[in-house]
Amino acid sequence: MSFDPHREDYQRLGLRFARSLDGQDPASATRAFAGFNRRFSQNRDSLPQSDADRAFHLVAEATTLIDYELPFATDEQAEELIDKGHLLLDEAIALDPHCHDAIRMKIAAESPSFESYYDFLARTADDVRAQCEEARANARDESPERASLEADIAMRPYYRWLATQAGKAVICGRNREAIRIGETLLELDPQDAADVRFTCAIAYAKLEDEAGLDRFAARTKPLVRAGTDDAWMQLSRISLAHKRHDMAEARRLLTRLVDTYPHASTALTSQKELPDGVFARLAVAPFSEDELILAISEGTVLLQEGRDDAGRGVLGTWIVRQTGLAPQGGTPR
Amino acid sequence: MNLHEELMERLARRRSNKLGGLSPAAYAELLLSVRENPQDYVDDASDQAFFLLVQAAERVFASRRDDEFRDDEQFMQERSRRMERLRRDCAEALATAPESAHARLFSVLAADNEPDDQLDALLELDRALAAERGPLTAPESGDAWHDVFLRGRMRVTAAISRTCLDSARYRMSNEHGQALLAASPSDPLGARHTCALCLARLEDEEGFEALDARFGRRGDSWQQLGRVLLFYKLGRMPAARRALAGFDQLCEGGGYALLRPIMVDTYLPDRPSAEPYSFEEVTLAVHEADPIICDVPDLCTWASGQGDFAEHARAFAERNGFGW
Numbered sequence: 001m002s003f004d005p006h007r008e009d010y011q012r013l014g015l016r017f018a019r020s021l022d023g024q025d026p027a028s029a030t031r032a033f034a035g036f037n038r039r040f041s042q043n044r045d046s047l048p049q050s051d052a053d054r055a056f057h058l059v060a061e062a063t064t065l066i067d068y069e070l071p072f073a074t075d076e077q078a079e080e081l082i083d084k085g086h087l088l089l090d091e092a093i094a095l096d097p098h099c100h101d102a103i104r105m106k107i108a109a110e111s112p113s114f115e116s117y118y119d120f121l122a123r124t125a126d127d128v129r130a131q132c133e134e135a136r137a138n139a140r141d142e143s144p145e146r147a148s149l150e151a152d153i154a155m156r157p158y159y160r161w162l163a164t165q166a167g168k169a170v171i172c173g174r175n176r177e178a179i180r181i182g183e184t185l186l187e188l189d190p191q192d193a194a195d196v197r198f199t200c201a202i203a204y205a206k207l208e209d210e211a212g213l214d215r216f217a218a219r220t221k222p223l224v225r226a227g228t229d230d231a232w233m234q235l236s237r238i239s240l241a242h243k244r245h246d247m248a249e250a251r252r253l254l255t256r257l258v259d260t261y262p263h264a265s266t267a268l269t270s271q272k273e274l275p276d277g278v279f280a281r282l283a284v285a286p287f288s289e290d291e292l293i294l295a296i297s298e299g300t301v302l303l304q305e306g307r308d309d310a311g312r313g314v315l316g317t318w319i320v321r322q323t324g325l326a327p328q329g330g331t332p333r
Numbered sequence: 334m335n336l337h338e339e340l341m342e343r344l345a346r347r348r349s350n351k352l353g354g355l356s357p358a359a360y361a362e363l364l365l366s367v368r369e370n371p372q373d374y375v376d377d378a379s380d381q382a383f384f385l386l387v388q389a390a391e392r393v394f395a396s397r398r399d400d401e402f403r404d405d406e407q408f409m410q411e412r413s414r415r416m417e418r419l420r421r422d423c424a425e426a427l428a429t430a431p432e433s434a435h436a437r438l439f440s441v442l443a444a445d446n447e448p449d450d451q452l453d454a455l456l457e458l459d460r461a462l463a464a465e466r467g468p469l470t471a472p473e474s475g476d477a478w479h480d481v482f483l484r485g486r487m488r489v490t491a492a493i494s495r496t497c498l499d500s501a502r503y504r505m506s507n508e509h510g511q512a513l514l515a516a517s518p519s520d521p522l523g524a525r526h527t528c529a530l531c532l533a534r535l536e537d538e539e540g541f542e543a544l545d546a547r548f549g550r551r552g553d554s555w556q557q558l559g560r561v562l563l564f565y566k567l568g569r570m571p572a573a574r575r576a577l578a579g580f581d582q583l584c585e586g587g588g589y590a591l592l593r594p595i596m597v598d599t600y601l602p603d604r605p606s607a608e609p610y611s612f613e614e615v616t617l618a619v620h621e622a623d624p625i626i627c628d629v630p631d632l633c634t635w636a637s638g639q640g641d642f643a644e645h646a647r648a649f650a651e652r653n654g655f656g657w
Binding site: 113122172173174175177207243301308317318 | 447448449452456497499500501502503504505535536565567568623624628630631632634635
């Protein structure tokens with residue numbers, strides 16, 4: 001699911017526009033709304049919006065540059081993209097000093113270490129929560145549907161905050177913290193828009209807490225997509241089997257992962273480590289090759305553990321050895 | 334562990350068992366005469382194999398003494414040469430006594446494989462030994478270590494526990510370590526050290542404290558380092574800072590050992606002995622904890638920023654003529 005900032009930008013303006021039509025007769029309201037899409041894409045400034053809406057739009061643009069274009073840029077382009085992205089974020093914060101997404105993204109770039117970024121997120125999380133909850137409380141809309149969407153949008157910056165904090169906790173080696181933060185988020189948002197359960201699965205594997213992961217999986221079962229475990233859960237299960245030296249089971253689970261995702265052998269052999277999305281985990285299609293690549297990248301903490309001459313980590317090396325036996329390149333399944 | 338002295342004990346014990354019912358004084362007498370002419374008392378194939386292994390290990394230790402004067406390339410060459418020699422020695426010991434637990438263990442260690450492969454081999458060896466001799470449990474004396482003929486199997490378990498740690502299997506490492514503690518509560522092989530690191534890695538505060546309490550909170554470099562790791566990982570930073578200050582104060586050159594880790598070669602078969610809190614000990618602790626420290630990527634940066642930690646480390650390096 002993840003967060004698509006452009007969709008959220010659209011939702012924000014759509015909500016405000018819809019509200020501006022309240023009181024009009026249904027026919028003219030329908031007519032006016034028909035023009036919304038065109039105005040959104042071509043003449044945004046003609047739509048009613050607050051400074052916070054404008055700031056969020058800049059965040060969406062910065063996200064495109066930093067999360068989606070930067071990884072594919074040449075070194076020269078990279079600097080320009082970063083500069084542009086940061087100008088957008090600065091502008092967003094100038095427009096809306098409570099633009100938590102922009103603040104979080106700025107600090108991500110400015111923090112000298114995972115530790116200091118995590119520290120910042122942890123220190124300020126309660127304030128962010130209070131401000132988001134205040135925004136949610138102010139959300140009053142005549143239509144219950146719109147009210148609920150508005151309330152949800154008001155909380156999303158905090159959801160992203162917690163999801164980022166949980167991800168960084170794992171990287172910092174704080175797996176119990178990661179699970180605690182994930183649980184807070186799941187309680188607030190049982191639908192788990194942030195997919196923080198993926199991060200929790202990895203943290204349970206790091207703690208080698210198989211019973212804990214079983215309970216967690218049972219509780220989050222309604223969120224399982226298409227009746228199939230996601231790559232994060234599957235990697236965690238592979239890691240746990242490997243860690244308890246049940247190699248036959250680890251092999252069986254690895255085969256299942258290869259069967260779940262297209263071109264899985266390639267992704268599992270190259271084990272790319274990508275920069276995390278600074279806005280949120282990159283939005284990719286469920287069960288796509290890209291999703292597996294993301295999961296493997298986040299699963300680096302599982303793959304690259306232990307003493308290993310090749311520098312891939314013990315599990316990473318084992319996986320390469322196993323997938324080396326499968327036909328190279330893999331076939332989409 | 335002094336392998337040479339253990340050989341003497343084996344030979345004396347074997348002879349005493351054969352003679353039957355020696356008084357303590359007679360046994361002491363026998364031990365003296367074994368020490369004088371050990372070769373005269375080797376009449377069992379597994380003792381002969383042990384004899385060969387002691388010599389092989391001593392050759393390795395002697396060759397290691399000059400490692401610090403070798404550059405990287407010389408070191409790698411010398412290491413590969415001596416491991417090759419060790420493998421030949423192990424093969425000879427194994428040919429002498431194929432059933433010897435020590436010969437089989439040394440052969441696995443000498444193969445110098447990656448942790449995953451080494452663990453496979455050790456577990457296979459452990460299963461074979463259990464099938465041949467039954468489970469390893471504490472004897473009536475209360476401690477398996479008191480039976481010199483059980484030590485090979487205990488060492489296999491200790492090696493499994495350490496190799497599990499090296500291959501990122503912390504729960505399994507702790508379980509094997511705890512099994513060894515159950516069989517040998519006096520823990521001369523230091524299984525508790527491996528357990529302490531694993532429990533810290535697993536963020537298991539309760540288990541960590543229980544282990545510390547079990548050994549009367551005597552403390553050592555592993556405990557101190559484990560405590561730093563544990564509290565840092567739990568995000569309890571004031572406690573982590575206190576633990577780091579303790580590590581810095583108690584472990585001689587602890588900061589240097591943590592910030593400038595020193596390579597430690599294969600244990601053959603035991604962890605080298607070191608005085609509590611000595612620089613040698615903290616060097617071993619940091620080396621063993623390396624996979625766990627790497628998993629907390631900002632730990633060393635954080636530690637360097639705490640009070641005089643980095644300054645103490647640098648001063649230690651200067652005092653001892655180490656590079657910084």
